[in-house]
Amino acid sequence: MKLIIGNKAYSSWSMRGWLACKQSGLSFEELTVPLFGEDWDEVRESENFAPSGGKVPILWDGETVIWDSLAIIDWLADKTHRDRFWPKDESARGMARSMAAEMHSSFMALRKQCPMNTRKRYEGLQFTPEVLQDAARIMELWAQARARFGGGGPFLFGTYGAVDIMYAPVVSRFQTYGLQVPSFAATYMDTMLQHDWMVQWMEAAEEEPWVIERLEQPETAKG
Structure with missing residues (x-):
């Protein structure tokens, strides 16, 4: 498998695709393409990017191409075992899917004003x-x-x-x-930020x- 991502400092959706690949336990090659660089327009039109409309992340699995982080999560869950990604309990799984979908489609003010x-x-x-409402x-x-x-561990669903x-x-x-x-959220954030994969990404x-x-001085920071 080959995962194409943008800059790790800025690309939130790339982070999701990369973490999903790490969670799958499958071997993958990582290719970083600098966003909005001098060759960005040319790269977006390349064969690797064409199916996604020029967006990252993109996962190539043999001849199959999967784009969009949530689609990548589901593809990898199908390839491995769904319990790696989604709770076993039916009620928990329903809530987890809803939360993932809401993150995928919502919180536009937070995304725009706090990139x-x-x-x-x-x-x-x-x-x-x-932003505060989000x-x-x-x-x-x-x-x-x-x-x-969350009783089974420190993460959202244990x-x-x-x-x-x-x-x-x-x-x-x-x-x-x-x-x-x-305080409960600060504890969860600490757990996430100390996770080996998050540490690797941040470093x-x-x-x-x-x-x-x-993106170095966004509108929120100017205020």
Whole structure:
């Protein structure tokens, strides 16, 4: 398998695809393509990118191409064992799928105003009501998952799985922008940030030479 990703410092969806590949336990080749670089337009039109419409991440599995992080998670779950990614309990699995889907389709204010940048740390920022509303909804989801199904371990549904993968970039964003969270969420974030794969991703991001200037001082940080 070959996984094509963008810059680790900035590409939240790439983080999800990469974590999914790590969770699968399958061997894969990793190819990083710098976002918005001088050759970006040419690269997007290449054979490797064509099926995805020029977006990352992209997983090539033989002649099969899978794009979009949630699709990659499901593809890898089918290839390995679904219990690697989704809870065994039916009720827990239903909630986990709903949380993953909500992350996939929602929280636009948080995404736009607080873009992922693993190399930055801000303090004392003022957030719009829309960002705070997104953060509050995420806290509500995390609290429900932990209270109802988190008894078997420190992750949202006890053991590490697809939902933790989908919310991993949110953990990174909350750390970058200094969003205040309740103690249970801070504990969960610490668990995620200390996970070996997150540490590997963050360390690799620090070593990247590429800088996207417009993401170095986002609108939220200017306020």
